Amino acid sequence: DTEVTQTPKHLVMGMTNKKSLKCEQHMGHRAMYWYKQKAKKPPELMFVYSYEKLSINESVPSRFSPECPNSSLLNLHLHALQPEDSALYLCASSPRADRTDTQYFGPGTRLTVL
Amino acid sequence: GESVGLHLPTLSVQEGDNSIINCAYSNSASDYFIWYKQESGKGPQFIIDIRSNMDKRQGQRVTVLLNKTVKHLSLQIAATQPGDSAVYFCAEINSGGYQKVTFGTGTKLQVIP
Numbered sequence: 001d002t003e004v005t006q007t008p009k010h011l012v013m014g015m016t017n018k019k020s021l022k023c024e025q026h027m028g029h030r031a032m033y034w035y036k037q038k039a040k041k042p043p044e045l046m047f048v049y050s051y052e053k054l055s056i057n058e059s060v061p062s063r064f065s066p067e068c069p070n071s072s073l074l075n076l077h078l079h080a081l082q083p084e085d086s087a088l089y090l091c092a093s094s095p096r097a098d099r100t101d102t103q104y105f106g107p108g109t110r111l112t113v114l
Numbered sequence: 115g116e117s118v119g120l121h122l123p124t125l126s127v128q129e130g131d132n133s134i135i136n137c138a139y140s141n142s143a144s145d146y147f148i149w150y151k152q153e154s155g156k157g158p159q160f161i162i163d164i165r166s167n168m169d170k171r172q173g174q175r176v177t178v179l180l181n182k183t184v185k186h187l188s189l190q191i192a193a194t195q196p197g198d199s200a201v202y203f204c205a206e207i208n209s210g211g212y213q214k215v216t217f218g219t220g221t222k223l224q225v226i227p
Contacts (some may be wrong), residue, residue: 004157031213042203042217043158056213074158090157098147100207105157 003027003067006091012112015081021109023074023091029104031097032074033113035090042099043090049074049098081113126224133191135221137204140185144206148215149178149189153200161189161202190225199225 004025011072013019023032031050035043049068063085065077074091088110092103127133139147145166150158162170164187165176171178177190187204204218 006157033213034121040220042220043215044217045214050213092157094213097213102148102160102163103159105150107155107157110155 004093004104005098006089006095006106006109008109009107010110010112012114013078013081014069014114015083017081018077018079020078020110021076021089021091023076023106024072025093025104025106026072027093027095027104029093029095030071031094031101032104033074033092033094033114034069034074035105037090039087043105048078051067055097076112081111083113084111086111123219124222124224127194128226128227129194129196131194133189133194133198133223135189135191135204135223137187137189137201137218138185139187139206140219141206141208141216142185143208144216146207147178147180147187148205148207149176149187150203150204150205150217151200152200152220158203165193194223194225196225196227199223 007022033048034046037043045058045065046060052068063080067075088108090108091106094101094103148163151160151161152158162173162176162178164180175192179188201220201222203220205215
């Protein structure tokens with residue numbers, strides 16, 4: 001398995017809803033990432049997990065809560081989001097967590113907040 | 115702050131011609147660079163990378179050139195095909211923040227059949 005998978009592909013939620021995004025990789029990568037991408041903009045880093053521990057939080061609002069249950073799985077829990085949070089949410093992974101390495105991206109979850 | 119930017123937001127190229135996409139970076143500490151291709155509705159796809167101890171790296175139909183003197187990166191695509199139409203991002207990583215990828219603003223490549 002040489003890919004990063006994300007579910008769901010699309011998600012529509014209200015501002016009072018609680019939902020979760022899921023990311024999975026079976027490449028044995030030890031670093032995993034969440035990015036947010038608005039239309040016609042580059043991806044912006046949100047969180048980094050190294051060896052299943054949160055190592056970087058780019059000042060993301062607490063309505064976004066990441067979780068890394070094991071080395072293959074990364075979740076992003078969403079609660080009380082705002083319409084401006086509508087975006088493409090990308091997950092990525094890289095082989096090593098202790099050196100510069102290529103990050104491989106999933107297809108993303110297109111999130112719409114009503 | 116440090117940034118990675120591109121000179122051209124949109125590039126139109128005739129099918130079969132070569133394409134050159136440019137990128138300027140400002141963080142002299144960056145030592146690893148990646149080019150990604152992003153098609154509509156998809157995640158970024160790795161194309162080619164280069165480390166700062168190299169000036170040139172070639173892949174299949176693609177070449178990346180790195181000029182550290184002027185902090186410039188370019189992606190050359192040979193014999194451009196319609197399937198190359200996408201947005202291309204350059205990205206940099208520096209050894210001090212090895213997991214933080216900084217993306218450039220992106221260039222949209224349009225291939226004219």
